[in-house]
Amino acid sequence: MLDNITNPTTAPTRPSRKTEDLRTVAETARRPEHRYGNRPTMKDVAARAGVGLKTVSRVVNGEAGVTPDTERRVQEAIESLGFRRNDSARVLRKGRTASVGLVLEDLADPFYGPLSRAVEEVARAHGALLINGSSAEDPEREQELALALCARRVDGLIVIPAGHDHRYLEPEMKAGVATVFVDRPAGRIDADAVLSDSFGGSRAGVAHLIAHGHRRIGFIGDQPRIHTATERLRGYRAAMEEARLDVEDSWVSLGPTDPERVREAVTAMVSGPEPVTALFAGNNRVTVTAVRALAGREHPVALVGFDDIELADLLGITVIAQDAAALGRTAAERLFRRLDGIEEPPAQVVLKTTLIPRGSGEIPPPPSA
Amino acid sequence: MLDNITNPTTAPTRPSRKTEDLRTVAETARRPEHRYGNRPTMKDVAARAGVGLKTVSRVVNGEAGVTPDTERRVQEAIESLGFRRNDSARVLRKGRTASVGLVLEDLADPFYGPLSRAVEEVARAHGALLINGSSAEDPEREQELALALCARRVDGLIVIPAGHDHRYLEPEMKAGVATVFVDRPAGRIDADAVLSDSFGGSRAGVAHLIAHGHRRIGFIGDQPRIHTATERLRGYRAAMEEARLDVEDSWVSLGPTDPERVREAVTAMVSGPEPVTALFAGNNRVTVTAVRALAGREHPVALVGFDDIELADLLGITVIAQDAAALGRTAAERLFRRLDGIEEPPAQVVLKTTLIPRGSGEIPPPPSA
DNA sequence: TCCCCCTCTGACAACGTTGTCCAGGGCCTA
């Protein structure tokens, strides 16, 4: 898949007796035009400056032991040739790439933007670049991406898991790729993870609704194979149980979070003879669709959503906020501590969530209910 | 800056007469523990499988010319050693990295998430990975990032410029780094660019307000050194001029888009003896703050914002929408066409914007005005 | 004057992979 590095349809090796001919072909093939566009190398710089290769290397890397005069000559040669060090070669030689990989679900999701940015900032502070890819919630794609990053020899990997089995990363981790999971724990391996308190947050949100008088509360969440989805459902059930409220099957809906599915689920729960009076939305996408679906209903339905959303303050949406940037930052810091050689057993860090009441969660149930 | 690839404080080269000693030191240093964690190489695989190096390479790359039996032996060796090809070395040898760089302003900005994702998808379709970095609107950081990416020998570069002088990229582009600018044009060099129609969109938005009866319209935009900011202001002025409306100095405010500054600007414009009756917001961040600042005012102020925003439909905010994903996709496609060797003169592609009326832009001015 | 040491410099190998080319063996044909 991620494999089609140019395969420049090599000239058919038709045999020939004349070595000169072959030599010519070889020479031509050896320097295809787009090979780095024939960029100057340190060797070229050295030749131009009339110094040795290693001296150029020293200048480029600011190592000590070069006379000012020599350094100047080298610098001039660098300037005039437009030389730029080839970090690919450097990486090969040094064994560290100064880059980390981030596998997330969807870079376009407003939840992951700040997370990714936070990781990037920490990486930058450590002089590393960030390569990121979206798994689109597809375990196979997650694996493909993560392994491609390992093949690039990223120093570390931050993964927001789509799948539930990460044993495929074991050889990589053993080989020294620092790995931290975020937002969801790793499956079937022992690894660092940084999570939000989905269970606790959800329980608090549902308890909030119960405290405002609701007894019939619906839960709409993501697909059950996603860890946070089931954790949040667990929080919902826990809160209901603690209030000694039964949960009817029709009050719970897990599944894809596309608008159509969510809209249907919302409509089903708030209609009928015995509708729910409040909804708990399992993530930002669900919340958004729920708000749209509920807008303009005559009997307002209370709503609490997991994840904060831009403009939620203006719309008065009560949410359980998690700090995406903090997730990313914490994970990245842990990653770099590992890269700095600190040995600790793998651990899970759980970040607290915050209930932000803004109105939608404080709507009381209709008197009839 | 991006330079601190491990510098493993080399053992002080204290001179010694005993060559054996030095040899030992050298051997130890040659294989520092964390050098790829001593990963197996093709050589190791070859030894284990009892075949030649090149044969392993052939198997790994799925090249023809290996007997099924040999292939099986090699595969087994790969499995049992946990071998994974080192793409760093591959890249060095092949000259193409199958990766592209994306320099944007802020990955956490909801406008850039979809853009970045779109670039990623196109890259993925071409078997390339995406390295991205945020310039934080700092020209120096943009340059640092772009050049670091070039040093990594990315095949191509997509840049959302923060600065106005991109001559620093000329040697890179000459050396074959395909480069496409997005959202804003390149400065002082001739290069591909994919833009939204800031001028036209802004003009249409302001004309929309004028058509609804407004005569006193304010413009709040980003810093004047940002191309889109001045283009949108130009669109504002054009619309006003076409309607033969004078623009008072106090109606125009350009500057940083942090909430404090924007809030002050909004307040200043809508207060006083002769307030504006409508506002045009120069980008998503301004729009958001403007909506907050205007919320709860007794006399509603009309508002049109540049960039669509999540939930804007529910809040009834009229916007000039641009398609961030299309920007990214178009730019990436152009990039890969260049990488495929298509030679065309650099061109600017301008994508249309869409006016989406949702209410806030259709509020008439108060009768008194 | 000679020797030692220190500073600066460059030759060389190595990083792990792939492209080129050659060799050996099996098979087919004459």
Next chain:
DNA sequence: TAGGCCCTGGACAACGTTGTCAGAGGGGGA
């Protein structure tokens, strides 16, 4: 059975950089 061809496999160099080490040159002390 010999000759030629194809198929498979391997030796080797090269990609561009950095670490090691040795040599050249100069200065200072004995």
